[in-house]
Amino acid sequence: MKTITKTELDTLKEYLGTKPFRYEEVYNEVIDHYATAYEQSDLGLYDVIREQDKHFTDKKIREIDQLFIKDVKRQLYKAHLGLFIGYFKWPQFLMTLGVSLLFFLAGPIFFNYQIVAQTLFVVFYITPYLFMFYVMFVSRRMDRKLPGKIVNGKLSQVGRLGLYVIFYFILDRLYLRVIPNPEESILEDNMYLTSFVLLLGFAICWSSYQLFRLKFKPVLA
Numbered sequence: 001m002k003t004i005t006k007t008e009l010d011t012l013k014e015y016l017g018t019k020p021f022r023y024e025e026v027y028n029e030v031i032d033h034y035a036t037a038y039e040q041s042d043l044g045l046y047d048v049i050r051e052q053d054k055h056f057t058d059k060k061i062r063e064i065d066q067l068f069i070k071d072v073k074r075q076l077y078k079a080h081l082g083l084f085i086g087y088f089k090w091p092q093f094l095m096t097l098g099v100s101l102l103f104f105l106a107g108p109i110f111f112n113y114q115i116v117a118q119t120l121f122v123v124f125y126i127t128p129y130l131f132m133f134y135v136m137f138v139s140r141r142m143d144r145k146l147p148g149k150i151v152n153g154k155l156s157q158v159g160r161l162g163l164y165v166i167f168y169f170i171l172d173r174l175y176l177r178v179i180p181n182p183e184e185s186i187l188e189d190n191m192y193l194t195s196f197v198l199l200l201g202f203a204i205c206w207s208s209y210q211l212f213r214l215k216f217k218p219v220l221a
Contacts, residue, residue: 004035008045012038015049017147020058022065024142024152030056030064072157076211099202103195110198111191117198118187124201128165128208132158135212161211164204171197 004012012034021027033056038048110117139152175186175193187194 021150026068072153103199107191107195110194117194120198125169127205131208131212
């Protein structure tokens, strides 16, 4: 079995760059598919390209792009909007129950030592953004090597993470506006509310970790 050379791979990338790809992940996967087909064939590179083009028409590429980004959105939904529903399934339920009990048992500590609660609150706010900035940095470096208007599919959808975190950070202000005559902020008014807010922050951080360890793969069927 022959091995594709760097020159041949660059030629292949340049050619596929003229195709209507929208997402980096699909583009890279199709490149790998073409390269593997070439290495397993006795045909020349251009002959293999013509053969593979019969399967990867422009219409097919657009369909794969749509399937891929649909799967990304589904995974994001599962990791964030469906977080609590998803965790009330075995065995995640045990983790959810254990972490919840830990936070609520620690409620008196949060209430008596407010600096602890406030520190955790800020940490839970910052951590998802660190994940997001990391992905943005890595993706932007890779995007410079991509042709045309191809973008990273995961990054294109990860902006919603920022919305969740912003909403989380303004919970305290919303509490002051909604609750009539609150004695203090949400982190100082009630130890159970404080525990719930910190549990929610933990959930956002944990789901963010899950999100970035997921390997979104395009469907090449």
